[in-house]
Amino acid sequence: MTFLPLILRRFVAAPVVICATMGVAPPTTMAQSGATDMPPVLEGPPVLEGSPNALDVVPDVPGVGTSGEPDGETRQGAGTVAHQPSLRALIPFRLSVGGSLALNAYRNPVVPTSRAEPDWTQRFDLRMSGHPSVTDRLGVLANLRLRTSMADNSDYAIDRNSHLDIQELAVDYRLTDWLTVEAGRINVRNGVATGFNPTDWFKNDSLVVADSFDVVDRREDRLGVLVAQAALHTDDLVLIAGWRPGLDTSSGTWLTDADVIGQGFDRTNSTDAGYLKLTPVGWENISSTINLFYEEDQPGVGAEVSGVVSESLVLFAEWFGQWRHSIVDESNRSGALPKAVASNLGATGQRAFLNQVALGLTWSPPTDWVGTEDISLTAEYHYNQAGLSGEELDAWFDAGVSGAAAPGALWSIRALASTRQEPLSQHQVFVRLTYNDIVDDVNLSAITFVSPVDASVLSEVSLDAEVFTNGQISLSVFAAAGPERSVFGSLSNNSGCKLSVSYSF
């Protein structure tokens, strides 16, 4: 059953041709679909168009009957399905266990890197998550994970290789029917795009593991920020105001990077920040949100909007502009790059108002093409003014190949883009194809990042299969391709695969 695109996490869209489904003349066959007494038509080939005897009698499936039964207001009355016993019925949070094995292949990139990466990694997770109500007004949000991992060429020590991630732990309280306050560590996440979210302010340095190139998957593996926020909700709008306190932290403590229990608040709460998020309610067809963000010397403003164009097509846009350093300037704060190289890479040393944009569409093929198959395609264009232009990318390769700059200083620029979860290049195209239930309960997802300035690509294909009722097994494969002097063709880790299993209780 594909109720709800359950794995809609992987989404989609693509161009055009929706009009084919619009304005089609009403069917002449419908009047023939009479309501006569006919035997059940639940066997044999699919019926229908023009078939007067199709599906005239209800299929023979268990029913609740019509008399002598409890009324429909009774909980667990007759007619409810017998559910499998689950630990979930005993505790207010969902528990899940999982394991994964990743294999990676490497090549010598044109700009050498000294970073030694493992050929394989293995990880086991135990996660507890949920958002239950304690009372009508009070709720608890939790997303905790205990993980342990190992890799080749690395000795395993449980205290060094294991970690407890408090990704989220917060309380919310409904002060009135129109005002809710929340405090704690929360994964504050914004944005309507699926491949890059300019308005997702707190994504910087938030990942605790990076198992996938898929941004949607990565959001599940990031640390929330410690915030206090209030949500005002009326019939006309939802207004969210929040404050992220900057924490004065020192290394080696549970607040930062202590073994096992270090929570990385130095990463998520390095400075004070405030934000406002306004969402009007009830606009016909259009959904929109306006964002204001303030961090010392780095104020920003953004917006997102989405709307339906036709039955099969959704368009969306997301924009954020902020006074900030470019990726090169931020990476080069210590001055590791020679001045000439830094200049060629566009460094100015100054903050500027830089824009980031994601424009996209989601398209689902019409029913007449694919029946009720769950297929969708998403295509997005990403613009990152803080990234490198085509000329600056050339300069990056020139500096690396000629030795004009230390490889470490050059690679730190790319590492920063990765840490900030922003495109390295100013221009990027993203495509996602999702085909749920491609075979029984197997779901296919394929994503591709394209760098249009150098025709390089990075693709990842995943197959997820449901196992038993609450289990899942996944296989994903990725590969990067392109000229050696290109964004993705120059990656050291150019291919790999991952097998993972999980089970929820």
Add this chain to the structure above:
Amino acid sequence: MTTTSFKRFALALMILVTAPSLLTAAHAATAEGILEAADVIRNPQMAFAVDVDLIAYEDGRQTDSTRVTTFSRKDNRDGQFLTLVHINEPVRDEGKLLLRDGNILWFYDPASKASVRMSPRQRLLGNASNGDVITANFALDYTVSLEGEEDVVDGDRQTRPAYRLRLVSQSDITPYQEILLWVDRNNSRPLKGQFFSRSGRLLKVAWYRGWKPVLGETRPTEVVIADGFDPSQVTVMRMSNYRPEDLPLSWFSNSWLPRFRTP
């Protein structure tokens, strides 16, 4: 009071008392009236929540089940329902939400905190689709005509006298282009529906049954849905635990989805 006066008074009183029902009966005889009456029976016309079990069968054998809770309230603007669907089971999908506000559909995954804008077409995916668990009054989305009266075999395999209504979509974004709906002539209960795509393909056939008293009306608590493309695929929607709920309008915004807790 004279006899004549009393008769006039009695006549006036009778008219006063019976006029509403006479008007209702006259209204109900029209296609619009029949459809509105069927809508009122299909859905409580108040803010409410209901647990829905979706049980999938293939060739008569159960293959899957999902449990959701739907929260529905009327939109002040047009009277159509706003709907929030919360997945309860299976556990691996617990907490995922589907929001419908007119043309606006959002899917929310609590694991990634991601809200994804869906196309109206994606309401139709699957056998018992998103469109089926979303509460909607047909009368607001479709123009209706009365095609005739005929006997129909209902969900309990009983033959009943019925009106046959043809519903035609008034917009490009309804989940179905046309619906043939059979409504019981005796009590306005919806008995059966055939749901068609824009090209005229039969997508689904639904039978309403399991009639029980629910929130002041006898309503169907079970819908049997056969897939028009593959009739061996059948889904049964079973509704239970209907209850009135106070549902603020602001719940039906994508910004509210991360704050949703099951009441």
